[in-house]
Amino acid sequence: MPDLSTITMPIAEELKHFNLLLDKELVAESQPLCGIFQHVMNAKGKQLRPVLVLLSAKLFGEINDKTYRAALFVEMVHTATLIHDDVIDESGLRRGKPSINAHWGNRTAVLSGDYLLSKAVLNLSENGDYDILSEVLRTACLMSEGELMQSDKAAHFDINEADYFNIITRKTATLMEVCCKTGAFSVDADRQQISALAQFGKFLGIAFQIRDDIFDFQPSPELGKPAGNDIKEHNFTLPLIYCLDHCNEIQRKQLLADLRQVNEKSDLLPSIVERVISSGGIEYAESRMQEFINLALQQLDGFPQNDALFALRDLAHYCVERKV
Amino acid sequence: MPDLSTITMPIAEELKHFNLLLDKELVAESQPLCGIFQHVMNAKGKQLRPVLVLLSAKLFGEINDKTYRAALFVEMVHTATLIHDDVIDESGLRRGKPSINAHWGNRTAVLSGDYLLSKAVLNLSENGDYDILSEVLRTACLMSEGELMQSDKAAHFDINEADYFNIITRKTATLMEVCCKTGAFSVDADRQQISALAQFGKFLGIAFQIRDDIFDFQPSPELGKPAGNDIKEHNFTLPLIYCLDHCNEIQRKQLLADLRQVNEKSDLLPSIVERVISSGGIEYAESRMQEFINLALQQLDGFPQNDALFALRDLAHYCVERKV
Numbered sequence: 080m081p082d083l084s085t086i087t088m089p090i091a092e093e094l095k096h097f098n099l100l101l102d103k104e105l106v107a108e109s110q111p112l113c114g115i116f117q118h119v120m121n122a123k124g125k126q127l128r129p130v131l132v133l134l135s136a137k138l139f140g141e142i143n144d145k146t147y148r149a150a151l152f153v154e155m156v157h158t159a160t161l162i163h164d165d166v167i168d169e170s171g172l173r174r175g176k177p178s179i180n181a182h183w184g185n186r187t188a189v190l191s192g193d194y195l196l197s198k199a200v201l202n203l204s205e206n207g208d209y210d211i212l213s214e215v216l217r218t219a220c221l222m223s224e225g226e227l228m229q230s231d232k233a234a235h236f237d238i239n240e241a242d243y244f245n246i247i248t249r250k251t252a253t254l255m256e257v258c259c260k261t262g263a264f265s266v267d268a269d270r271q272q273i274s275a276l277a278q279f280g281k282f283l284g285i286a287f288q289i290r291d292d293i294f295d296f297q298p299s300p301e302l303g304k305p306a307g308n309d310i311k312e313h314n315f316t317l318p319l320i321y322c323l324d325h326c327n328e329i330q331r332k333q334l335l336a337d338l339r340q341v342n343e344k345s346d347l348l349p350s351i352v353e354r355v356i357s358s359g360g361i362e363y364a365e366s367r368m369q370e371f372i373n374l375a376l377q378q379l380d381g382f383p384q385n386d387a388l389f390a391l392r393d394l395a396h397y398c399v400e401r402k403v
Numbered sequence: 404m405p406d407l408s409t410i411t412m413p414i415a416e417e418l419k420h421f422n423l424l425l426d427k428e429l430v431a432e433s434q435p436l437c438g439i440f441q442h443v444m445n446a447k448g449k450q451l452r453p454v455l456v457l458l459s460a461k462l463f464g465e466i467n468d469k470t471y472r473a474a475l476f477v478e479m480v481h482t483a484t485l486i487h488d489d490v491i492d493e494s495g496l497r498r499g500k501p502s503i504n505a506h507w508g509n510r511t512a513v514l515s516g517d518y519l520l521s522k523a524v525l526n527l528s529e530n531g532d533y534d535i536l537s538e539v540l541r542t543a544c545l546m547s548e549g550e551l552m553q554s555d556k557a558a559h560f561d562i563n564e565a566d567y568f569n570i571i572t573r574k575t576a577t578l579m580e581v582c583c584k585t586g587a588f589s590v591d592a593d594r595q596q597i598s599a600l601a602q603f604g605k606f607l608g609i610a611f612q613i614r615d616d617i618f619d620f621q622p623s624p625e626l627g628k629p630a631g632n633d634i635k636e637h638n639f640t641l642p643l644i645y646c647l648d649h650c651n652e653i654q655r656k657q658l659l660a661d662l663r664q665v666n667e668k669s670d671l672l673p674s675i676v677e678r679v680i681s682s683g684g685i686e687y688a689e690s691r692m693q694e695f696i697n698l699a700l701q702q703l704d705g706f707p708q709n710d711a712l713f714a715l716r717d718l719a720h721y722c723v724e725r726k727v
Contacts, residue, residue: 109548111555163517167510186491187554189513193487194547196517200524201540209533216525223518224433230511231435 080400083125086393089386090133093142097129097150104151111183115191119158122174128153128258135262135276137387148202149211149261155199162192211261218257225249233313236335240320252284275378282375287398289368292316293361296352307348310341318360325358372399404724407449410717413710414457417466421453421474428475435507439515443482446498452477452582459586459600461711472526473535473585479523486516535585542581549573557637560659564644576608599702606699611722613692616640617685620676631672634665642684649682696723
């Protein structure tokens with residue numbers, strides 16, 4: 080399995096240029112924004128979303144200024160979302176460094192997320208990228224709605240498989256969809272191509288999120304044991320939903336009762352994880368994930384056989400095989 | 404002093420129509436958004452911002468669909484800001500009802516604010532109001548930056564009068580400025596008119612914020628004593644800054660030391676308020692507020708002498724004379 084930097088070789092130069100542009104974008108005159116941006120730049124993630132934008136453009140043409148603006152946009156929005164997520168989840172760490180809320184407090188974290196969102200949208204608007212703008216704003220609404228539905232379901236202990244796919248499509252897959260769509264869009268790909276690539280992004284996003292949700296049941300490199308964050312937050316993810324759907328009524332009632340108490344009685348966590356694993360929930364989630372990756376790969380049929388296409392394929396495999 | 408409903412008589416019909424449109428806008432298919440929107444609609448505020456948009460349009464022409472869209476935008480953004488503010492300040496009440504965070508939790512509150520912001524911007528974008536869009540996004544950046552500067556200054560106990568005016572201009576006055584600007588804009592007022600009215604909104608916003616900041620030192624209707632929230636949050640507002648600038652070095656050091664400890668020793672609060680009052684800080688803030696209202700009113704010179712103009716004048720007086 081090639082690593083991410085090998086996969087992105089065909090856009091290595093462009094990715095470097097993208098990061099220069101991002102550096103320029105994340106400059107503020109006043110404190111605390113200066114410090115926060117510095118902090119963000121020092122803890123960059125996989126940059127999967129801008130990579131998707133750049134590859135989607137490269138597939139059909141030459142990466143141009145509009146492509147870069149779309150890539151900047153998705154990375155800034157993604158960063159803002161993570162900053163807000165850390166406030167919501169009261170996380171102290173992000174990518175091995177103190178989170179913005181841990182370092183500057185909740186108030187500053189919420190506001191700097193807001194600033195980043197406004198700045199991202201402003202960039203598109205000032206450059207007249209109105210086509211991209213409406214697209215991404217619709218996505219932003221869907222994303223918040225997905226997260227809100229997840230909270231609601233978590234609060235009511237009531238979620239089935241259809242809800243789960245509905246939620247992860249909104250909260251994760253729509254942004255990946257928009258990455259591919261706007262990338263292809265920026266180089267004037269034709270409608271059919273854009274639509275197929277958008278589907279690729281959506282299915283990839285669903286598989287990506289299932290992979291993330293499976294991680295929660297597997298020993299984490301830092302902890303040496305499963306983190307179980309979703310269980311603690313009452314997020315019903317696919318392995319757990321499968322387990323609940325495939326045990327008898329007595330087991331089901333017990334599992335739900337234990338889930339309700341897991342935050343008071345921490346020794347319940349390993350036992351819940353164990354029950355999910357022995358129900359076959361992980362294997363089931365993995366098979367669904369594979370299904371979506373296959374669907375994603377099918378969308379690429381008939382596209383130009385160039386380096387960008389091969390990279391997108393590798394990226395799809397990477398998303399489900401990755402270890403972090 | 405006429406009350407707000409008397410002042411807004413010239414746009415009574417339009418305000419009714421605006422509220423119908425707002426009802427339609429705040430509709431969601433899924434929970435918890437449905438419930439949250441219902442809650443928001445049941446606790447409407449003064450709607451000062453949409454009123455400014457509507458009056459600014461009416462001053463120069465007939466209120467049209469674009470005017471309404473601008474009015475909806477500012478009200479939705481303002482509502483989103485208040486929802487986020489309540490999370491940040493951990494407020495349990497908003498307009499006499501439980502705040503969104505108190506009712507649904509922080510996670511849902513942050514996300515529903517995000518949703519509302521995206522929805523507000525999407526509306527403008529989908530209707531092709533790109534001119535308004537860039538304007539308001541620039542404002543949104545300034546607003547978050549202003550709030551961030553305030554946090555930073557609060558954390559460092561370091562703020563002077565120039566900082567104060569810089570901060571309140573960004574966090575409050577720019578949105579009022581944009582209300583007047585976009586209102587005038589929507590009816591194709593000429594450049595000079597738009598610019599003068601924008602200035603009116605800015606000065607009005609500064610005076611409005613000084614008025615709010617003075618309230619914090621005066622007995623509140625609910626508490627029967629000064630709330631002192633700014634003091635507790637280490638927000639250095641104009642009366643306090645004046646007091647710090649006009650006492651001797653020993654008094655200044657004592658006041659700063661007491662401010663640092665006010666959250667641990669709650670009996671310090673009345674004494675701090677007392678020191679600010681006897682320094683003449685309130686009178687000074689009132690005189691500066693009056694100065695800005697006069698500047699605001701001057702901007703209206705030479706405009707058409709119609710009911711909208713008289714209403715804008717009354718509104719300016721209302722902003723500084725209001726009791727809540």
